[in-house]
Amino acid sequence: MIRVLILSGPNLNLLGTREPEIYGYDTLADIERMCRDRAEIYGWIVDFRQSNHEGELVTWIQESIGEIDGLIVNAAAYTHTSIALHDALKMLGDTPIIEVHISDPEKRESFRHTSYITPVAAEVIKGYGSKGYVMALERLSVLFAGG
Ligand code: DQA
Numbered sequence: 001m002i003r004v005l006i007l008s009g010p011n012l013n014l015l016g017t018r019e020p021e022i023y024g025y026d027t028l029a030d031i032e033r034m035c036r037d038r039a040e041i042y043g044w045i046v047d048f049r050q051s052n053h054e055g056e057l058v059t060w061i062q063e064s065i066g067e068i069d070g071l072i073v074n075a076a077a078y079t080h081t082s083i084a085l086h087d088a089l090k091m092l093g094d095t096p097i098i099e100v101h102i103s104d105p106e107k108r109e110s111f112r113h114t115s116y117i118t119p120v121a122a123e124v125i126k127g128y129g130s131k132g133y134v135m136a137l138e139r140l141s142v143l144f145a146g147g
Pocket of ligand 1: 012074076112
């Protein structure tokens with residue numbers, strides 16, 4: 001059974017009310033439901049988590065080493081600051097990592113233009129709104145099929 005960990009970083013727990021003109025009106029619970037629906041079609045196990053704490057995200061990544069087949073991560077603001085997350089993700093080795101952003105950070109303030117996640121990600125999906133999470137599951141299914 002394929003196991004996928006989906007991690008969301010700080011402030012994403014407030015999706016739906018947080019800057020909806022940028023992030024839309026879907027809540028994180030809505031996104032979780034969309035991901036679970038898709039994972040059910042694929043027959044995958046999905047672990048969907050959010051934290052506002054960098055260290056907690058690092059711990060979850062460490063704990064997932066050897067336990068998962070793929071990781072989807074929206075590290076939110078930590079994307080642009082966290083060498084700790086970069087280092088933790090690197091330890092996943094060959095496990096494919098898909099970086100997701102609801103908005104397109106490169107079209108926003110310059111401080112969002114650097115990602116410490118991209119160098120360790122197989123692919124980046126950004127600017128497609130909340131459906132980017134489901135697109136990431138779709139991309140993983142292609143990667144798992146050898147694409
Ligand atoms: C985000 C983009 C980041 O720059 C921002 O800090 C977020 C969300 C996105 O999903 O578009 O919190 O990762």
